[in-house]
Amino acid sequence: MATNGTRIGILGGGIAGLACAHYLLERGYTPIVFEGSDRLGGLGTHFDHRGTALDRFYHVILDSDAEICRLLADLGIADRLVWSETGMGFHLGGKLYGFNSALDLLRFRALSVPDRIRTGLGAAYITKVKRKGLDLDDVQAGEWLRRIFGRSVFERIWLPLLRAKFGDHVDTVPAYWVWNTLNREKNGDQEVKGYLRGGYRGLAETLRDTIVARGGEVRLESPVTAVESNGTEVHADVAGRDEHFKAVISTFPLPLLKRVARGALAASVPLSDLQYQGCVNAVVVSRQRLERFYWTIVVDPKFPFQGVVETTHVIPPEWIGGRHLVYTMNYCDAGSEPYQRPDNLVKRQALEGLAAIYPKFRVENVEDVYVFRAPYVEPVWSVGYLRKRPAPRIADSRVYVCTTAQAYPRVTAWNTSVGLARETVDALVGDLG
Ligand SMILES: Cc1cc2nc3c(=O)[nH]c(=O)nc-3n(C[C@H](O)[C@H](O)[C@H](O)COP(=O)(O)OP(=O)(O)OC[C@H]3O[C@@H](n4cnc5c(N)ncnc54)[C@H](O)[C@@H]3O)c2cc1C
Incomplete structure (x- = not known):
């Protein structure tokens, strides 16, 4: 046009x-x-590691992400998308658990048997029974989750999950956000995540090229x-x-x-x-696969991060020179101590922390560690935010x-x-x- x-x-x-x-x-x-x-891409932008562009922050697409899939089709690059089956882990009490299926829940010894049953029933209620969530905009997530799952499940499971996104602001988050996120994350039984060949850099550059070709400008x-x-x-x-x-x-x-x-x-x-949660992450570029999960929540004093994301469960390692990418992250306020920690300390904590909780992890397989920060990542949602x-x-x-x-x-x-x-x-x- x-x-x-x-x-x-x-x-x-x-x-x-x-x-x-x-x-x-x-x-x-x-x-x-x-x-x-x-460079283009904002939070989705990249850095250079020995001639290979890697994401500063971990990024994937979900199979429910219809808007971006439509945009990729508009741009004629939908065939660049690859999908992989992925899983989530939970590191708790010094042990790594899978956290993906009813069977995983049965084996989740960090909770008592009655709490495991309650967790299964609560998850089924949120994702299969409660089909509308608007009424939850005025309800605090912590209060709602405690009511459904009980105090001990809330403290062992939900609190670390919420902290991994909202840091110290967990108390303000509305239940509507949690309900919506849970119903987005798992559409079916098997979690699937997508990644674009060429990374998000490829998408930003394709957009730039088509914008310029059609008469717009990108400066x-x-x-x-x-x-x-x-x-x-x-x-x-x-x-x-x-x-x-x-x-x-x-x-x-x-x-x-x-x-x-x-x-x-x-x-x-x-x-x-409006307050925002920032994020600081270390990117560990390694010649070794870490574990079997894309994303793992970690609650362990030996690991001063909220979790680990291994993106090479979604990015084929051969696309990036056979390497594996492990991100250790902390969501926190830009003014807080974890955000301000010097890079060298974050790098050391990432390597020592991974070695402490993953016995097979070897520092000698690491090519390099990079640290990236972003001050405005997640707005801190508050009760009644729809208004x-x-x-x-x-x-x-x-x-x-x-x-x-x-x-x-x-x-x-x-x-x-x-x-x-x-x-x-x-x-x-x-x-x-
Ligand atoms: C750790 C982490 C993991 C994430 N994981 C995923 C994921 O798996 N999947 C997913 O889809 N999303 C993920 N996201 C979220 C996603 O990156 C963001 O939601 C999205 O990039 C926001 O895009 P935006 O264009 O709104 O903002 P931004 O990306 O922040 O872009 C704003 C732009 O404005 C520019 N700017 C700021 N001030 C000025 C100025 N004065 N003049 C000119 N330019 C300026 C900035 O440089 C920036 O490029 C993740 C984010 C982080 C940090």
Whole structure:
């Protein structure tokens, strides 16, 4: 479709920004994407290890991720997706358990037999009996889960699971988020996860190429330092230049948008003091497979992380030179001690921690360890969030938001960002006509 010449500024070159540009072009608009860093992909971006691009943070697609699958089909790259059967582990009381099936639950000796039965019945209630979850928006997750599973199951199983996403903010999370996530994660009996050949870097670059080929622009190293809307136009200060647009879509975390908003817009940015959970992870590049699970929750004082993700259960190791990738992660506030720990300490803790809980792990098989941090990963959802969730357009302005703070009750994921991008573009096109 030819563009109608209407320029729309897009702030941020992560998946949300690139998907917005893609959908705007489909509707005849001309998007200009501004990314402050030197590469696309945002949280899904990569780093270089001896000439091979690897993900900074672990990323997979689920078989229920319809939005991203549709986008891949639009781009003609759906055949790059490979699917693998995966499993989840639980390291508790010095022992590693599978945590995937009724049989696993029967063998889960970290819980008493009555608690195992209660866990099975509770999970069946959440995923098979309770078909609607809206009423849970006003209920605290901890309270709801304690009621269904009892205190000991909550403390042994649910608390570590919630901590692995929300750190110290577990008490604020609504039950609706938990219900929705559990019903997303396991559609069938066998967990399946997908990965794109070429990684997320390949998707970001394909999006960039199609955006440019269809008349849009993607500018790297273009930090946005100010944005102001006068009702009919939006001005943005980008790398010292004044850019103006009919409308702007911001994909920044809301506190970052607040930081650059000027004039009346500054007072209208929604939830500008929303708290976010950050994440710090060590990426251990090894010549050795670690274990049989993609994701393992770890509760063990010898392991100062919340869990382990081994992405080479989904990424064929031959795609990355026969290597195996193990991520050890901590979700925490950007101001907290685990987030601020020096890189060398995080690297040492990752290696020593893995050696302490996985007897077959050998440090001599490790090629390198990298540490990455991100301050704005998971908005801290609070009870009643549906009523607080920001609308696509900021009132009395031509500035739209397409950001993880609107994901709820969906999980923050590329699939959700692509869906939000489609919804934001629909709202913008509806307003501009
Ligand atoms: C550890 C971890 C594991 C994850 N696992 C998965 C997974 O398995 N599957 C999945 O689908 N998702 C996963 N996610 C979530 C996924 O990465 C995010 O939900 C998604 O990338 C958010 O995209 P976004 O475009 O909204 O934001 P971002 O990726 O944060 O993009 C925002 C962009 O704005 C840019 N920016 C910020 N300020 C400025 C400025 N002033 N000027 C210009 N540019 C600026 C940033 O550089 C960035 O590129 C994971 C995330 C983490 C951290």
